[in-house]
Amino acid sequence: MPDNENTFDEVALELLYRKLEKPLYNVVYRWVWDGAEARDILQETFLRLWKMQARVRPETVEPLAYKIALNLARKRLRRKKILSWVGLEGRPPPPSEQPDPEETMRQEERDETVRAAVESLAPKYRDVILLSEFSELTYDEIAAALDIQPGTVASRRHTAIKMLRDKLEGWSPREDA
Amino acid sequence: MTDPFRKLEPPSGGWAATRERIMEHERRRFQRLVVLATAALFALVFALVARPDRQDDQRARPALDRGVHPDLAMFDPVTEPVRIAPSARGHAGLLRVETPENPDVIFYHVLTTPPSRQ
Numbered sequence: 669m670p671d672n673e674n675t676f677d678e679v680a681l682e683l684l685y686r687k688l689e690k691p692l693y694n695v696v697y698r699w700v701w702d703g704a705e706a707r708d709i710l711q712e713t714f715l716r717l718w719k720m721q722a723r724v725r726p727e728t729v730e731p732l733a734y735k736i737a738l739n740l741a742r743k744r745l746r747r748k749k750i751l752s753w754v755g756l757e758g759r760p761p762p763p764s765e766q767p768d769p770e771e772t773m774r775q776e777e778r779d780e781t782v783r784a785a786v787e788s789l790a791p792k793y794r795d796v797i798l799l800s801e802f803s804e805l806t807y808d809e810i811a812a813a814l815d816i817q818p819g820t821v822a823s824r825r826h827t828a829i830k831m832l833r834d835k836l837e838g839w840s841p842r843e844d845a
Numbered sequence: 846m847t848d849p850f851r852k853l854e855p856p857s858g859g860w861a862a863t864r865e866r867i868m869e870h871e872r873r874r875f876q877r878l879v880v881l882a883t884a885a886l887f888a889l890v891f892a893l894v895a896r897p898d899r900q901d902d903q904r905a906r907p908a909l910d911r912g913v914h915p916d917l918a919m920f921d922p923v924t925e926p927v928r929i930a931p932s933a934r935g936h937a938g939l940l941r942v943e944t945p946e947n948p949d950v951i952f953y954h955v956l957t958t959p960p961s962r963q
Contacts, residue, residue, distance in 0.1 A: 678867075685860050693855035707856050711863045718867050782849040801850040836849055 676717075676724040684729060685714055691802040692737050698786055698798050699741035700748070709744060713737040731813035734803060738795060738813070785835040789828055796821055797828035911949060927953045 689710065697706040713736045717724060724732065786794060792814075799810045800821070811818040833839060929937045940954035 678864075681867075682860060682864075685863060689855055689859055690852065693859075694850070694853055697853055698850075703853075703856060707859060707862075710855065710859060711866050714863045715866050715870060719870070782851075786849055798850075802852070832849060839849060 676721045676726065676729070680726070681714060681718060681721075684717075684733065688730065688733055688803075691804065692733065694802040695734065695798045696737050696741045698794070699738070700744055701783060705744060706741075709737055709740045712740055728812065730803075731805060731809045734799060734805065734810075734813040735815075742791065781836065785832055788835065789831055793824050793828035793831065796824040797832070800825050929955065 692710055692713065693706050696709045697703065700706055700709065713733055716736050717729070717733060786798075789797065795814055796810065799805055799813065800807075803810070805813065807818045807821045810821045814821070816824075927939060929939055936958045938956040940956060942952040942954060944950045944952065
């Protein structure tokens with residue numbers, strides 16, 4: 669009789685996708701700042717999970733998904749920087765979801781401010797703040813995803829919040845992280 | 846107030862696209878398996894067809910019957926292991942004498958004539 673608790677089949681993958689799609693997309697987007705690229709990374713992440721399905725354990729699959737997605741995002745970002753440096757790829761425009769042109773412009777200005785603030789964070793702080801803001805992972809799970817100690821998650825998050833507050837007046841993080 | 850973590854909606858159809866990508870991966874994996882299995886089959890058939898045939902075995906048989914090592918049985922024997930270097934001091938001849946008891950044993954008689962005095 670098969671052990672259904674440990675099988676990571678297509679149904680389990682789809683359930684995981686439905687659960688992680690939005691938070692993963694938001695985390696990855698804050699690395700690559702490009703909706704199409706973020707979507708592509710999301711798909712690649714789940715393809716990789718599928719490829720390694722025999723080794724996937726349900727209790728650790730969520731931190732693993734974030735770990736894969738962050739690695740892919742960093743890799744893409746490095747490639748984009750190189751392509752940009754040699755002049756083959758420009759900086760993508762920020763997303764615009766508002767139909768009103770004035771509101772769109774204001775939103776784009778805000779997005780640019782946010783992007784500059786987030787990009788000013790060192791990768792180790794950015795990873796922690798993005799995961800603690802968007803994912804529903806615990807500190808232990810974030811630590812597992814980033815290969816660091818849970819205590820380090822807390823201290824890095826604290827530092828990242830302080831840095832962002834300096835750059836974005838009036839902002840405060842969510843409290844339940 | 847600017848919220849750096851305004852939640853964005855991912856594009857729709859994400860799971861369908863992901864599933865299609867996974868299916869494409871599975872199709873490619875299956876194709877690779879078919880190619881590998883076909884290549885292995887061809888290699889097996891080639892190994893069976895290209896092995897030394899019976900005719901070679903028959904040609905080696907006399908040597909094998911004489912107790913020659915199998916690795917050497919298909920080698921052509923050395924035509925004549927003994928020869929006389931040309932010399933101006935006289936004429937010499939070589940007479941090959943095979944022994945009926947053992948064909949691998951051959952005697953050579955060297956016949957010489959004294960150089961002529963002119």
